[in-house]
Amino acid sequence: MDYIRIGPWTLKKLICLRKYLYAYTKIIPRYFRRYCYIDTNAGPGVNKVTIKGVEKEVNGSPLIALKTQPRFTDYVFIEKKRKYADSLRKRVEELTGVKAQEIIEHVWEIKDKATRIRIVRGDCNSYAQQVISWIPPRAHCFVFIDPSGLEVDWETVESFAEVKRVELLMNFQLSGMWRCIGQGKSTERVNRCLGTSTWADIKLMNERGAISSEEAQERIVRLRLDQLKTYRFTHMPIMPVDNLRGRLLYVLIFSTRNDTAGKIMRGIMDSLKRWKGRVSEDMAAIALGVQTTLEEYSEPRQLTLERYFSRSV
Secondary structure, three states, X not given: OOOEEOOOOHHHHHHHHHHHHHHHHHHHHHOOOOEEEEEOOOOOOEEEEEEOOEEEEEEOHHHHHHHOOOOOOEEEEEEOOHHHHHHHHHHHHHHHOOOOEEEEOOEEEEEOOOOEEEEEEOOHHHHHHHHHHOOOOOOEEEEEEOOOOOOOOHHHHHHHHOOOOEEEEEEEOHHHHHHHHHHOOOHHHHHHHHOOOOHHHHHHHHHOOOOXXXXXXXXXXXXXXXXXXXXXXXXXXXXEEEOOOOOEEEEEEXXXXXXXXXXXXXXXXXXXXXXXXXXXXXHHHHXXXXXXXXXXXXXXXXXXXXXXXXXXX
């Protein structure tokens, strides 16, 4: 089956997701009967990363979500590439022990009394509205938007942001976007991804020397945050992800309307920000699920999320 080869820095993103879902699935079932996980760019379900010369297999976001206990009641995994979608379907079948059934063209379902899993082979921009229609009434929803480039349109993000009870974790591909902007390439693609052409004003200020490239990129991020604020998100912690040379690759943006959720994610991101590109066995072990704490990067009081569990959602 297929897999994606990742750089060690991707562990940071996977750990962030894994640790937040651990908290989410402990709290949300107290208040909601149904809760959904949606992955817009699911991949094949498995990654491979080389740590200190040794290749390790690491769960991708779909398997992280499926292995988090208690499980979500509903899952939707969207993947455009046929070979990745097929590999993911086989892995989910192996994990659940249930054969997937094609319920409509390019959509497979695995279902039992407690859980419904749907795997969609297609473009998330085309399927967003249909996926939203599958969310059960009064359910809570977590959406992971994790493109490898600029393939997710702002209209798609808007569609999910409009869901009443939703949280978004977004991989905002700042480096690739700024490269396209700087080279004057893929203008229409940038417009669709950002949902606006006002980035051209930022580019012009940078070209004239009025602002540095670093400040220009910060303004692009603020542009996205301002867009999310219009959907009444009140907490939007962010976490930059650099490669091993310290070059910024992308920014993780979390969006929620809930105080407790915002505090939990901010704590996780603040802990991970202590990791400045160095890959340790601890980081690999956390991503692999061997251990759950961030001893090397957290204060003792940040090692557990239990102190948040008693607070209202």
